[in-house]
Amino acid sequence: MAGLQLIALFQTDDAALASAVIVIDDTRIARYRVGERLDAERRIKALLPDRALIEGAYGVQVLQLAPLSGAAQAAVQSAVAEPEGEASPPALTPREQVLEELDLTPVTAGSADGYLVGERLSTEVTARSGVKPGDTVVSLNGYPLGEAAWDELAWQSFESSGKAVVRVQRGGETFYVNYPEPDNGQ
Incomplete structure (x- = not known):
């Protein structure tokens, strides 16, 4: 039976999108999702925040995520420490902030079909961009x-360039929004 080592876990709000990076026999490394096969005998049964459950002919094997080294663990703990008695809401990721601020919801959950613009989109954003509730932000x-x-990947592209070309669909028409807006010689 091949030796397995769990080296990373990726969790999401949608458990079907969670994945694990596993090394097999110190020779093969791959990323797996729940239900995928590691080899002919084993498959990923479940992914939990700190471990992966591997189902095989001999039952279920638990792969623990290796604990952080002392220095790394101290850095993580200090980064997430909260004053006693005060509970703060979980911080939103930049992606979640944009989705909330612009009232965007996925057209199809877990698929790259774009985001539907909701009714809470501010009139200021509509005036600046031309994007309206009911439009679909495609790319x-x-x-x-x-x-x-x-x-x-889109967010990284924007962060590295400071620019965005956003493709939007309204009915059968497509238009683009540029950020920042072109200077036009002013």
Whole structure:
């Protein structure tokens, strides 16, 4: 039986999108989702925040995520420490902040079909961009939107360039919004 080592876990709000990076026999490394096969005998049964459950002919094997080294663990603890007695709401990721601020919801959950613009979109954003409730935001800098992995690539593209070309669909028409807006010689 091949030796397994769990080296990373990725959790999302949608458990079907969670994945684990596993090394097999110190020779093969791959990322797996629940239900996927590691080899002919084993598959991923479940992914939990600190471990993966591997189902095989001999039952269920638990792969624990290796604990952080002392220095790394101290850094994580100090980064998330809260004053006693005060509970703060969980911080939103930049992606979640944009989705909330612009009232965007996925057209299809877990798929890169874009985001539907909701009714809470501010009139200021509509005036600046031309985007209206009911429009679909399809891509950013050429990256399709609506699925976390693609959204992350789009966000990285925006962060590195400071610019965005957003493709929007309204009915059968497509238009683009540029950020920042072109200077037009002013």
